[in-house]
Amino acid sequence: MNKTRNSASIWQRFYKRNSYYHKDLEFLAKHLIPSDVSVLEIGCRGGEIISCLPNKVKVGVDWDDSLLALARKRSKKGTFIPLTEMKRRLKGKTFDYILISHAFSYIADVQKFIELLRDFSHSDTRIIVVYFNFLWKPVLDLSENLGLKLPSYKEPNWLTGTDTDNLLSLESFEKIGSGSRFLFPFYFPLISEFINRVICQLPGINSLCLTHYSIYRPTPTAKDYSVSIVIPARNEAGNIQGILEKIPTLGTKTEVVFVEGGSKDNTWETIKKEVEDYRGELSIQAFRQGSPKGKGNAVRVGFSRAKNELLMILDADLTVGPDELVKFYEAASLGKGEFIIGSRLVYPMEKQAMRILNYFGNKFFSVAFSFLLGQRIKDTLCGTKVILSRNYQKIVKNRHLFGDFDPFGDFDLIFGSAKLNLKIIEIPIRYKERTYGKTNISRFAHGLLLLKMVAFAAKKLKFV
Known part of the structure; x- marks a missing residue:
């Protein structure tokens, strides 16, 4: 989230350093989002997730111009626009899926931003919010101090799942599902995959995972059907x-x-x-x-x-x-x-x-x-x-x-x-x-x- 001219190179360095985690995040997006829907990603960084999705209509939004330039270079099939221009350039458009991966951590007024998302949602839209498990905060803070994690340019919002549910509910979105994954952040062939795909899904252990996600839909209104x-x-x-x-x-x-x-x-x-x-x-x-x-x-x-x-x-x-x-x-x-x-x-x-x-x-x-x-x-x-x-x-x-x-x-x-x-x-x-x-x-x-x-x-x- 650094807004200096070097932010793209810094992001690439830490993306490579933590590529195992980022690849798992990209896999999660492909698993949750059907391939034939339109997608809007908030906080698209260097366009890694957008580029891995096979969807035809996909738009990435970020607030860092150098990261957007990197995203455009990486993905020729995606559209990437600055956050400040999102409302104007996407006016009248709605999306089937809106992906928000860790972006709520750096938005000053999350509720106001969710209100804006209503303009880009239709009755069947799904919003996927990905966030870190608060239990991992000491580990992530230590990793940042040791230079193992991308440094934050300001103290992030540490929203819990309950906080996120409440904010979306206030803006007329209801939760329909949630999940957790990724327990072991180091890659060792076979061992890491077994832990992160099998062991981490077991009851009790699942709540300890690093990555949590929740899925929401617009609160429906009554309608008569044939x-x-x-x-x-x-x-x-x-x-x-x-x-x-x-x-x-x-x-x-x-x-x-x-x-x-x-x-x-x-x-x-x-x-x-x-x-x-x-x-x-x-x-x-x-x-x-x-x-x-x-x-x-x-x-x-x-x-x-x-x-x-x-x-x-x-x-x-x-x-x-x-x-x-x-x-x-x-x-x-x-x-x-x-x-x-x-x-x-x-x-x-x-x-x-x-x-x-x-x-x-x-x-x-x-x-x-x-x-x-x-x-x-x-x-x-x-x-x-x-x-x-x-x-x-x-x-x-x-x-x-x-x-x-x-x-x-x-x-x-x-x-x-x-x-x-x-x-x-x-x-x-x-x-x-x-x-x-x-x-x-x-x-x-x-x-x-x-x-x-x-x-x-x-x-x-x-x-x-």
């Missing part, structure tokens, strides 16, 4: 009878999309009869699932045919009552969450609603997912889920990141939402006993597949 309710159905003829009369109308308009998955009973014929006999306000579509089979593919077929803004999944076994969907719509409409999951493990269940092995399996995956996602998820396998169509399309674009072997579609949506930094919330529901047919889930075969998916996600989301 709704598509997708009902995957296989061997559910007895539950389909009369189902349309039980479904509430939601939002500006509601459609129901049936996807029949190769039933051995007369599910398809029952669906057709329900559609023919219905005279209510719902609009209805019905499709037969092709190959591959399975609920996950059925949901994808339904979502691809859905015409409305807000997508919902309602299992045809009706173990979650259609009337529960009102709660999900209200939460989505008020902006409480961007990916909303039902939780069956809060209220008491009916006696035969969930077999004992399934219950403990759900508990296990709840713990595993809570650890992987960095937030408490009580029930990962509840079929009732809600997401905006525009966010689902983003998940589809990034599906290759987590593979294509989820037979249920639950983890596909959860992992995809987490990767997109969507706000995930749960809504407790009453879980009922099935009144017709039997579950399509194989406890052991599908349980092993779920374990494989958890391991795969751990590598992609947590131990990176």
Whole structure:
């Protein structure tokens, strides 16, 4: 942050000296920021992070002219502008992601600066704030005195995570996630990577990491949506009878999309009869699932045919009552969450609603997912889920990141939402006993597949 003519050369010297840390910071940015979004970085220094991002639209802002000159030389595809010209040159432009890496440490009035950021944010913007763990202050001060760390031209603001949360909240941004990384700042082949990717993510140890980061979004306002309710159905003829009369109308308009998955009973014929006999306000579509089979593919077929803004999944076994969907719509409409999951493990269940092995399996995956996602998820396998169509399309674009072997579609949506930094919330529901047919889930075969998916996600989301 030195503003002398030599600041670029000083920065380069210390960047090289601490390159292991800076490379990890650049990796973090690439991990958190999708490659197809627009990016604004505040405090871009020599353009190192901007240059490593593959994004097409990327703008770096700094208050040091010599560092900006270095950034322009390093990255031909990025745009770099002085902080004093940001408001004028970026007038009318908004960004999908705003990255603030340690820059709050040197801004005189952080709250006023955050107020300015509202001009460059839209409703889906994500702000990522990276800061040092205050526990490391004595170590960093000593490193600076020994000439191992870039010297500060003034005493920096040591904002804690709580301080940062409060300042952004005051300017109408809410926190949706956080994380920590980088425990061992010296590079030794294999050893350093094991400590900084695996050991540092373990509970208790994680709070000691040097680098902390938090992710925020603009506080949402209430909005009405049109709704598509997708009902995957296989061997559910007895539950389909009369189902349309039980479904509430939601939002500006509601459609129901049936996807029949190769039933051995007369599910398809029952669906057709329900559609023919219905005279209510719902609009209805019905499709037969092709190959591959399975609920996950059925949901994808339904979502691809859905015409409305807000997508919902309602299992045809009706173990979650259609009337529960009102709660999900209200939460989505008020902006409480961007990916909303039902939780069956809060209220008491009916006696035969969930077999004992399934219950403990759900508990296990709840713990595993809570650890992987960095937030408490009580029930990962509840079929009732809600997401905006525009966010689902983003998940589809990034599906290759987590593979294509989820037979249920639950983890596909959860992992995809987490990767997109969507706000995930749960809504407790009453879980009922099935009144017709039997579950399509194989406890052991599908349980092993779920374990494989958890391991795969751990590598992609947590131990990176």
